[in-house]
Structure formats: C-alpha cells, structure tokens
Amino acid sequence: MNSSVLIIGAGVAGMTAAVELADSGIKTILIDREYTIGGNAIDLYKAFPTDDCFYCFEGNRWRSGIRKCFYRSAMTDQPNIDLKIGANVVEIGGKPGSFEVTLNIKPKFVDPNKCTMCGLCTEHSSAFRLLSPQCQPQAVIFDSSLTDEGAKKAEEECPTKAINLSAESTIEKVSVSDIVIATGFHEMKPVNVDEYGYGTHPNIITQLELAQLIDPIGKTGGVLKRPSDGKEVKNVLMVQCVGSRDENYYPFCSKICCVFALKHANILALEHDGISVGVVYMDMRTYDRHEHYYRKAREAGVDFIRGRITNVKPNEGGTLDIVVYDSLLDKYLKHSVDLFVLSSALEPSKDSDSLISSLGLNNASGYVAPKEGRNVGEVVVSEHVYACGAALGPAEVPESVTQARAVASKILQSRK
Amino acid sequence: MSRVPTYNLYMGCSVPANYPNYETSMLKVAEALGMELEYMEGVACCGSPNLRAIDYFGWLVVNARTLAIAEQNGHDIVTPCNGCFGSLKDVHHFLKHNIEHREKVNKELKKMNLEFKGTITPRHFIEALYTDIGIEEIKKKVTNPLDGVGIAIHYGCHLLRPADVTEMKPDVFDHLVEATGAKVIEYPLWKQCCGATVLPVNEPLAIRLARDKIKSMKESGAEYTTVCCPACGNQLDLQQLGLKESYGEVYNLPVLLYPQILALAMGMSEEDVGLEMNRVSADSILEHLSG
Amino acid sequence: MAETEQPAGPPETLVDPIDMSSLDRNFRDEIKSMPNGDELSACFACTTCTAACPIANQWNYKPHQLIRMIILGMRDEVLSSKEIWECLTCFQCQERCPQKVRVTDIFFDTKNLAAEEGKIPENIIGLGRALLEDGQLYTVTADWEREDMDLEPEVPGLSTDAIKEILKDTRTGRIAGGDE
Numbered sequence: 001m002n003s004s005v006l007i008i009g010a011g012v013a014g015m016t017a018a019v020e021l022a023d024s025g026i027k028t029i030l031i032d033r034e035y036t037i038g039g040n041a042i043d044l045y046k047a048f049p050t051d052d053c054f055y056c057f058e059g060n061r062w063r064s065g066i067r068k069c070f071y072r073s074a075m076t077d078q079p080n081i082d083l084k085i086g087a088n089v090v091e092i093g094g095k096p097g098s099f100e101v102t103l104n105i106k107p108k109f110v111d112p113n114k115c116t117m118c119g120l121c122t123e124h125s126s127a128f129r130l131l132s133p134q135c136q137p138q139a140v141i142f143d144s145s146l147t148d149e150g151a152k153k154a155e156e157e158c159p160t161k162a163i164n165l166s167a168e169s170t171i172e173k174v175s176v177s178d179i180v181i182a183t184g185f186h187e188m189k190p191v192n193v194d195e196y197g198y199g200t201h202p203n204i205i206t207q208l209e210l211a212q213l214i215d216p217i218g219k220t221g222g223v224l225k226r227p228s229d230g231k232e233v234k235n236v237l238m239v240q241c242v243g244s245r246d247e248n249y250y251p252f253c254s255k256i257c258c259v260f261a262l263k264h265a266n267i268l269a270l271e272h273d274g275i276s277v278g279v280v281y282m283d284m285r286t287y288d289r290h291e292h293y294y295r296k297a298r299e300a301g302v303d304f305i306r307g308r309i310t311n312v313k314p315n316e317g318g319t320l321d322i323v324v325y326d327s328l329l330d331k332y333l334k335h336s337v338d339l340f341v342l343s344s345a346l347e348p349s350k351d352s353d354s355l356i357s358s359l360g361l362n363n364a365s366g367y368v369a370p371k372e373g374r375n376v377g378e379v380v381v382s383e384h385v386y387a388c389g390a391a392l393g394p395a396e397v398p399e400s401v402t403q404a405r406a407v408a409s410k411i412l413q414s415r416k
Numbered sequence: 417m418s419r420v421p422t423y424n425l426y427m428g429c430s431v432p433a434n435y436p437n438y439e440t441s442m443l444k445v446a447e448a449l450g451m452e453l454e455y456m457e458g459v460a461c462c463g464s465p466n467l468r469a470i471d472y473f474g475w476l477v478v479n480a481r482t483l484a485i486a487e488q489n490g491h492d493i494v495t496p497c498n499g500c501f502g503s504l505k506d507v508h509h510f511l512k513h514n515i516e517h518r519e520k521v522n523k524e525l526k527k528m529n530l531e532f533k534g535t536i537t538p539r540h541f542i543e544a545l546y547t548d549i550g551i552e553e554i555k556k557k558v559t560n561p562l563d564g565v566g567i568a569i570h571y572g573c574h575l576l577r578p579a580d581v582t583e584m585k586p587d588v589f590d591h592l593v594e595a596t597g598a599k600v601i602e603y604p605l606w607k608q609c610c611g612a613t614v615l616p617v618n619e620p621l622a623i624r625l626a627r628d629k630i631k632s633m634k635e636s637g638a639e640y641t642t643v644c645c646p647a648c649g650n651q652l653d654l655q656q657l658g659l660k661e662s663y664g665e666v667y668n669l670p671v672l673l674y675p676q677i678l679a680l681a682m683g684m685s686e687e688d689v690g691l692e693m694n695r696v697s698a699d700s701i702l703e704h705l706s707g
Numbered sequence: 708m709a710e711t712e713q714p715a716g717p718p719e720t721l722v723d724p725i726d727m728s729s730l731d732r733n734f735r736d737e738i739k740s741m742p743n744g745d746e747l748s749a750c751f752a753c754t755t756c757t758a759a760c761p762i763a764n765q766w767n768y769k770p771h772q773l774i775r776m777i778i779l780g781m782r783d784e785v786l787s788s789k790e791i792w793e794c795l796t797c798f799q800c801q802e803r804c805p806q807k808v809r810v811t812d813i814f815f816d817t818k819n820l821a822a823e824e825g826k827i828p829e830n831i832i833g834l835g836r837a838l839l840e841d842g843q844l845y846t847v848t849a850d851w852e853r854e855d856m857d858l859e860p861e862v863p864g865l866s867t868d869a870i871k872e873i874l875k876d877t878r879t880g881r882i883a884g885g886d887e
Contacts, residue, residue, distance in 0.1 A: 247749075282753040325757050436856045436858055437856060440857055467835070470831060470835055474874045474878060477873050573798055608761050617793055625761070
C-alpha cells in the first residue's frame with residue numbers, strides 16, 4: 001500500500017511525524033493553516049529542557065545541508081513531504097484507510113518558490129512581513145487585512161514576480177489512508193478573567209507574548225522594553241494558573257507553564273541587567289528533572305509568592321501597582337512593576353473540536369482523548385487516525401517528538 | 417402594538433420606611449414607561465442576609481412564600497432593594513435545584529395553602545427597566561438629559577453576586593445611567609462592598625468601608641453617586657454625614673437613587689422625586705439637567 | 708492519657724501541637740451536608756478567597772484558613788470566631804474561587820450552626836427579635852413623609868402576620884423569642 005498520510009498541523013509534532021514517515025519512504029501531506037510553519041515553537045527564544053531549540057538537532061546531525069534547524073532542511077530536502085501552507089480541513093469523507101479530505105487553501109499571495117526574502121516589498125507596505133530569517137517556507141507573508149496602495153507598488157516591483165495580489169483561495173481534495181492530528185495548543189488570551197486586567201493595559205501580557213519580546217531576533221533584538229512606552233523594564237511580576245485549574249475556565253493543569261515561566265524568570269534575572277522578578281503561584285509544578293529551574297530561579301533571586309492577586313492598578317507613567325496576598329507570610333504585599341505576565345491556560349487549538357467530532361473521537365476539555373479502554377497519551381485514537389503532541393494535551397517538546405515518532409512507528413507497523 | 421408589562425411589586429421593609437423618595441420615583445418612572453407595578457398582598461420583610469445567617473430554614477420559608485404568592489397571578493416580582501433581590505433570587509435558585517429542601521419548604525407552605533413551583537422570576541427593578549422596556553425606549557422619554565456630569569455607580573454586592581444566581585452584569589446599570597445623559601465614572605473600588613451587612617456587628621468597620629468607597633469615587637472625579645438599594649444608600653448617604661466625626665473628612669458626594677435620576681431626566685420635578693430627602697444635599701443635580 | 712493529681716504544667720515540649728484526634732472529623736461532613744456546602748473538599752488552599760476579601764486583613768483567621776479549619780475539624784474555633792459574623796456577605800471570595808467552593812454560603816452555614824449554639828452577636832439576636840415582634844426590620848413611622856411623596860401612608864398589601872408565624876416556629880423563635 002503506498003497511499004499518503006495526511007498530517008494536520010506543522011508544529012513540532014507534525015513536522016517530526018512528517019519527517020520520520022517521509023524518511024521511511026511514506027508520502028506525507030503536511031498541512032498548516034498559517035503561511036509560516038512551526039506552530040507555537042517559532043515564538044520561543046529558548047525551549048526547555050535544553051534551553052535552546054537544539055532538542056531535535058542533536059539526533060539529526062547526519063542530515064545533509066543541516067546547519068542548525070533540522071526542520072528547515074528537512075522541509076525543503078525531503079521529497080516525500082508535500083507541504084501545503086495556508087491549508088485547513090473543510091470536510092473529511094470516505095472511510096478509515098481511504099479518507100477523502102477536502103482542504104481549503106488560502107490565496108497564495110506570495111509564492112514561496114520565487115520569493116528571495118529581499119525585503120523590498122516590506123519597505124513599500126506593512127502588509128508584507130518577514131516573520132524571521134529562519135521561517136519556513138523561506139518567504140515573506142502578506143496579510144490581506146492590512147493591504148494598502150504600497151502593496152500594489154510592491155507587486156509591480158518584486159524582482160522575481162513572486163507577488164500576486166489577486167490570488168484566490170482554492171479547494172483541493174486529497175486521498176489519504178491515515179490522518180495524523182497534530183493541531184497543538186493555543187495560549188488562551190485571558191480577557192474574561194477580569195481581575196488580571198488583560199486587554200486593558202499594554203503592560204499586562206501573557207508568557208508567549210513575553211517570549212516574543214525577549215527573542216533576540218524579535219523587534220527589539222531581545223532587549224526587554226515596556227510595551228506601553230518602550231522604557232526599560234526593571235520589575236516584573238508573573239502569576240501562574242490564569243484560567244488553569246479553574247472550574248470557571250479550564251479545570252486541568254496546563255502542565256508546562258510553571259516550567260516555562262521559570263525559564264523566562266531565569267532569563268530575565270540572569271541575562272538581562274538588574275531585572276527583578278516575582279512569581280505568584282498556587283503550587284510550583286516543575287516536575288521531574290525540571291526542578292532545577294526552580295532551584296536556579298531561587299538562586300537568581302526570583303521572589304516566590306505563594307498566594308493570589310488582590311488587585312491591579314495602573315499608574316500614570318506606565319507602571320502597575322499590584323497587591324498580592326502572600327499566604328506564607330499571611331500578609332498583603334504591594335509590588336510596583338513595569339510588566340505583569342500572566343501564565344495563561346493552554347487551551348486546544350481553534351477548530352480542533354470540529355475535527356474531533358467529524359472523526360468521531362473522544363474529547364477531554366477540547367483535546368483529543370483516547371478511546372475507552374486505552375491509556376492516556378495513546379497515539380492511536382481511532383482506526384487509521386492518530387494524534388501526537390499538544391493535540392493530546394499540553395506537552396513539552398521532547399514529549400511531542402516522542403509521540404510523533406510513536407505515530408510513525410504505528411503507521412509503519414500497520415503497513416507491514 | 418404595546419403590551420403593558422405587569423409585575424408583582426415587592427417593596428421590602430427598608431424602602432417604604434426610610435426611602436419613600438425611592439419608592440415614589442420608581443412608581444412614577446414605571447408609570448411613565450408603561451410598566452404596571454402592583455403591590456403584593458400579604459407580604460412584609462425578606463429578613464435580609466442576617467436572617468439567612470441565623471435561621472436558614474426560616475429565611476427559606478419566608479421568601480418561598482413571597483415567591484409562591486407571586487406565582488398565583490403569574491407575574492414576575494420586581495423589587496427596588498438589592499437585599500430583597502438577593503434573598504428572593506437565592507431562595508428561588510436554591511429551591512429550584514434542591515428537591516429535598518423544596519419538599520420541606522412546600523410542606524410548610526401547604527399549611528398556608530401555597531406552593532413554590534419556581535414558575536415566576538424575582539427581578540430587580542432596574543433589570544426590568546433594561547430588559548423589558550429597553551434603553552432605546554427610555555432614551556425616547558428622556559426630555560431633559562443630563563449634561564454628561566460624572567456619576568459613579570455603586571452596584572451593590574447582592575445585585576451582581578454570586579453571578580450564577582443573580583444573572584446580572586454591571587453593564588445593565590451602566591447603560592441605564594448613560595441613558596439619562598450622565599457619564600459613568602469608573603473608579604478602582606467599583607466592586608467593593610459598602611459594608612451594610614456588617615453594620616450591626618461591627619459599626620466602625622462598616623463606616624470605614626463606606627468611607628473608602630466614597631473616597632475612591634471622589635478621587636476618580638465623580639460628582640454624584642447612584643445606588644439601587646436602600647441599604648447601600650444608607651451606607652453611602654446617611655453615613656457620609658458622620659465621616660467628619662469619625663475621619664475628619666467631608667466629601668459632599670450626593671447619593672441619588674437611580675429612579676430619581678431617570679425621573680428628573682424624563683422631565684419630572686424635584687418634588688416628584690423627593691430630592692429634599694436625600695441626606696447629603698443633592699439639589700445641585702438640577703443644574704445639570706438640560707431643557 | 709496520664710492520670711495525675713498534679714497541677715497542669717507546661718506541655719511536654721515547646722512544639723505543643725494540636726492533637727488531631729481531638730478535632731471533630733465529622734465537621735467537614737456536617738458542612739458538606741448543609742445547603743451549598745458540597746464543594747467544600749475541592750478547596751486546595753490557593754488563597755484566592757483571602758486575596759479577594761476586602762476585610763480579611765483585619766482577621767485573625769483568614770477566609771482560606773477558616774475553610775481549612777472546617778476541613779480539619781476545628782469546630783469550636785470556627786463557630787466561636789468573630790470572623791464569620793464580620794463576613795460582609797459580598798461574595799467576592801465565592802465568585803473568584805477556582806474550585807467553585809461556595810465560601811460565603813459555607814460561612815452562612817457556620818453562622819447557622821453557631822446561632823444554634825447561642826454563639827451569636829447581641830445585635831443579630833436583636834434583629835431576630837424585631838422580625839418576631841414586628842415582622843419587619845424597619846417599620847414605617849413617618850407616614851406623613853410618605854403622603855408628601857404621593858404614597859399611601861401604609862404600604863399597600865403589607866401584612867406581618869405570616870412572617871411572625873413562620874419565624875416563631877423556626878430557630879429565630881427559639882433564640883430570640885420569649886424573654887432574653
């Protein structure tokens with residue numbers, strides 16, 4: 001049998017599954033609804049547990065052309081991978097083993113095969129953006145909602161004629177034998193948790209938004225500046241469990257946010273001059289070997305406050321006065337900070353519930369859940385349907401990679 | 417085609433005794449907007465949260481009886497007091513969801529030839545204004561709008577919480593105030609309690625809470641404050657007079673019951689709304705009315 | 708337990724722990740069986756209730772500590788506390804609790820239990836008495852003021868008989884009725 005495998009989602013898990021299957025000779029169709037792949041990982045500066053993005057690199061040094069990111073080289077070098085960007089699933093028909101999937105492909109305003117990332121178009125219009133020099137596909141992306149006169153000029157002047165502003169979306173049908181769900185997670189924007197004031201002040205942000213601010217290839221070159229006025233940040237307060245472990249939002253624990261909050265706290269305390277960090281928590285869940293982040297944070301002088309936020313008041317001049325109840329001291333404390341970072345719940349990706357219901361899968365708080373009688377984390381979720389990575393629930397990078405490899409293994413076994 | 421909405425009017429005991437100006441403003445506003453408020457027969461006090469504290473079952477029966485009486489003519493109850501609203505809503509919600517207690521309560525009510533079925537809803541007067549009349553209709557009747565004067569809203573705890581019981585959002589009150597032409601002033605302590613419930617137990621604490629609210633409102637630029645409850649009104653209005661003695665502070669922040677503001681904006685007179693009864697003098701509001 | 712005629716001196720060690728076997732482990736179930744007490748055990752002491760409470764800074768026992776005391780079984784301390792009676796009943800704690808523990812409702816239940824044992828502030832008994840005798844907490848006295856406002860001097864439909872009858876036979880009657 002040489003039918004293709006459809007992998008929905010080109011983040012860590014999806015790309016790993018695609019590469020592992022493709023390397024074994026199986027044709028894969030890898031789709032992602034964004035124009036740039038990588039999922040949540042592209043926003044991170046450092047990922048735990050290795051504090052870089054080398055986790056997948058070490059085991060792949062043998063790849064030709066690899067300099068750093070194995071995904072980048074694999075996506076272009078591996079002919080068995082058919083990468084479709086801007087694609088999402090409209091309908092799934094057929095039956096397990098011979099699915100007929102209808103995809104909606106967003107307009108190809110910029111042809112990745114022609115774009116040389118010269119950047120000329122970005123100078124004409126802010127509707128064109130280069131997400132990062134490491135993005136995959138290696139091309140500029142166009143946001144049609146920001147289109148202006150400059151965009152037309154950019155189209156005319158593009159040296160490789162890569163731009164087509166009148167491109168339209170297309171429908172494509174693919175026949176595949178297996179479907180892999182790798183839709184990942186989405187960091188909840190906690191606008192409804194009103195005691196934190198998210199959305200009411202530019203200096204109240206989420207952890208992933210902080211990651212983008214401290215990214216060395218981000219807008220400020222990794223220098224942490226206050227979103228409200230660009231002034232330097234001296235004091236930061238983080239709060240854990242915003243919308244997680246909360247019967248009013250998501251009852252589950254989002255698992256990795258204690259670890260990545262401390263990863264960020266350590267970056268701020270150790271790599272940035274004189275930033276003072278406090279972390280407000282209910283429980284510190286740096287499980288397994290990640291306990292070292294917690295110890296390192298204490299050594300770095302990060303304040304740990306076991307308690308909850310009483311109120312947040314903005315001051316003239318951009319700082320925030322945050323009153324927190326410290327249950328260890330049994331006292332109320334006031335912190336004046338430049339930045340208030342919320343470790344918001346990691347919720348399932350948008351539209352993952354429609355995928356789950358159209359495939360008749362089980363649903364645990366919106367994430368893909370195993371069928372009755374199966375273990376938690378089981379990657380085979382139905383006949384010829386698999387799931388890996390954060391589509392199964394918040395996961396760390398090594399876990400996502402391991403699960404993706406398990407999917408590849410299961411698919412290969414099924415074809416023996 | 418207009419349908420005149422009819423309601424069972426539950427006054428509670430505080431408004432009639434302490435705030436007849438609230439009562440009369442409410443009746444006049446209701447009449448002008450085409451709402452029929454019929455005083456309920458055979459009812460008295462809801463007991464307030466303090467009855468709930470000492471005698472849960474007694475409080476259940478007293479309030480279930482009020483609800484059962486209203487069920488007889490099938491009209492929703494409307495009340496001008498947050499305490500009564502909170503009590504009736506809570507009892508209604510609890511008995512609808514708790515069969516065991518409902519049966520116990522109905523056993524008592526049977527002796528009075530009554531039965532609680534949960535078929536009518538207890539509502540606050542301001543919510544009935546918002547939902548059944550609507551902001552657009554209200555604005556049409558506002559002939560003398562205010563000039564954008566800043567009013568801080570004290571919602572009151574039992575109006576908004578617990579949200580699963582009260583089903584009320586603060587926007588309702590915001591839109592009603594804006595409909596009169598006033599500007600809603602936001603202030604940091606908007607959610608905080610006025611302290612009414614704790615007044616019998618710890619008077620200095622209650623006075624301190626009242627003071628903190630008024631101070632917060634004043635510092636945020638409010639020229640007036642408005643409430644929809646006699647207990648909250650008492651805390652912010654009457655207690656304000658004593659702040660000079662307790663704290664050496666004078667705020668002069670007049671407290672208006674919401675229907676007073678609406679009535680004035682609808683062209684009624686200061687006599688109509690009993691403005692002289694407001695303890696901190698509120699006469700200056702008249703200067704902010706246009707027309 | 709040592710039986711001795713000697714006068715009680717200091718305890719064995721400075722640690723002087725609370726003896727868990729002396730606590731009332733049924734107290735938790737008692738509260739759970741009362742109205743709105745079912746989620747009591749869900750509490751994981753995040754202290755959001757205390758963070759949300761406007762007045763807890765004045766209390767010896769904070770809201771999360773009172774809940775913990777209920778769970779552990781410190782019945783006497785909770786029912787004798789002044790804190791439960793100072794609760795504003797503003798519901799901020801209950802509204803924000805991530806485990807949907809109905810904190811304010813549970814404090815109402817503790818007040819009921821305390822009242823049953825006569826542990827109740829004087830003024831609150833006074834309110835109970837007012838309801839038994841007048842059927843209202845406030846009675847219209849200045850009826851001329853009502854007339855000035857185009858209202859009936861007596862509230863139409865007002866009848867205090869039923870509430871007095873009802874409360875006579877419930878706890879209010881027991882604790883506030885008769886001579887006090």
